[in-house]
Amino acid sequence: MTVLDNRALNRATLARQLLLDRADLPAVNAVAHLCGLQAQEPQEPYVGLWSRLRDVDPADVSDLLVRRRLVRTHLMRRTVHLLTADDVLAWRSRHGGMLRQRVLGVYRGEFDGVDLDELAAAGRAVLADGEPRTTAEIVRVLAARWPASDRRALGEMTIALVPTAQAPPRGLWRTSAGVRAVALATWLGREVDPPAPDGADPVGRELVRRYLAAYGPAASADLRAWCGLAGLSAAVAAVRDELVAFRDERGRVLLDLPDAPRPDSDTPAPVRFLPAFDNAVLGYHDRGRIIDDAHRNLSVAGTRVVLVDGRVSATWTVEAGDVLVTPLRALTRAERAATAEEGAALASFLSDGDSDRVRVAASPG
Template sequence: MTILSTRALNRATLARQYLLARTTAPVGAAVAHLCGLQAQEPHEPFAGLWSRLHAFTPDQLDQALTNRQVVRTHLMRRTVHLVTGNDALAWRGRHDSMLRQRVMATYRRELAGIDPDEVAAAGRAVMADRQPRTMTALVQALQDRWPGPPRRALGELLVAALIPMAQLPPRGLWQTTAGVRNLPLATWLGQDLAPLPDDADDPVGQQLVRRYLAAYGPATTADIRAWSGLAGLPAAVKAIRDELITFRDERGRELLDLPDAPRPSPDTHAPVRFLPAFDNAILGYRDRSRIIDDAHLGLSVAGQRAVLVDGRVAATWTVHDRQLRITPPRPLAAQEQEAVGEEAHNLAAFLDQGIDSVKITATLAAVG
């Protein structure tokens, strides 16, 4: 069986994440290909799309949000994702059990004795008037029946697990600060969610596996599980194994992939790219060694924005006091500094936040 080096896996990831060459695909098609963008920080997807799409402008994502082509909703790993409306409708049912289990586990003590089905029915009755509500307002409408649980716990149960919700604009629009207003996905999109097929081969899971591999492969089954948060995909993988090809990584682990997906040469040039906080290219794997060194794994879960140099995380970046600051963990070579600085100036122009300068510092503080 062919062994793929860490560098080969890196270049495959960059190609499929549109980080080797920017794509001319429109926003909706790009979001669909990427299986969504993690978006709990509402403005981070703009930088992620800028690094991936040719001639991307913020109004393109604003329009996709306001015309309901893409939506913000809790999905993979119980985090807020920006996904297409079609994917939200198709995938949400497959994530329901995971979402409920994670919220109930997080608030086990606070929600003890609560019947989630009763809470869900009451919440749907409140939302039946088709009026957007904050989580606080929804909980207040139910507090006569459930006065005991903390508002946060009951609200998370309702909004992140029991009732498939869209977070409505202006939340997530460019340079706009707005709180979260929720509306059921089916109401916002004008379509019912796809029912979960009663099929042991898990057809929705099969689609998730294929789509994941197209955007992230080659990958292990543990990577698929880490990305989706779903434990129950073995049946889906088994059902489509004849469609897939397999490799081994340098540790001997089996990697699954689609036959015709791009796997560029490890020697392919990788340009500097600036990634937003919690970017999929890093968080989409159980083993992130293809793109980030073990010593810096803490950066990816601490919400720090990353800079890729030669395809790997080589620095973090922030905007502060009208300055775009880049902090590498090691001194950058002169050629690397030049490439990072050039892309940083391009990013500063895109962000349009009155940035006066770009500064590359020398060291990166350790993050645990």
């Protein structure tokens, strides 16, 4: 079985994530290809798309949210993602059990004696008129029925039980707005697809294929880490004959689509600026293909990172319109120049062309 070393896996990851070459795709197609972008920080997906697409207009992305072709909702790992409407409708039921269990895991014992079916029905009734509501407004109604329950727990469980979207202006470009939930069925004009019959898992099989197209080659543990779902082993087995297998340097079996891109390990990788919580880093159980163990905590702390030669090599932030880059390792003169050039382009994007100021700090040591 062919062994793919970390550098080969890195280049495959960059190619699948549209980070090796910027893609000539409409934003909605890119969101679909990537199986969504993590979006609990509302402005971050715009940077994620800018780093991946040759031409992206933030106003167009905002318009897709307003026109309900893109949706902000809790899905993979119970985190907020920006997804296409079609994918949300198709995938929400498959994620329902995971969403519920994760809330139960956070609020252990809080729902003892609470009939979750009854809570779900009450939540749907609150949202039945189609008006977006804050969590506080939803909980105010539910607390009259469950006065002993923790209010935050009630709100989070209701969002897990009732398929909802976060309505604009939340998530629009350069807009600061609180979360207001609206029932998905009302927002998108049809109910989410029902759960599959027992023993069938068409969504699971689709998720395997779609994940490999956007993230592979990968192990089953990587797939689970990305979506948070249990019970995918049967879906993997169902499509196994469609896939090819490799091993990584640790001996793990990695599955992949046979015709998906796997560039040579010596393929040049341009500097790319990633937003907070980008799934190019978070979408694996073993993140060693893109980030060193010494920096692994950055990926879950909401730190924005810079890929240099395909790996997390710096962090970045914005201060008074300047893009500030802090290297995590010594950068060569050429790497510093390329980082500064890409940082200037990012500064221009973030400021609508008013600024291209970038500062790259001294390398550590």
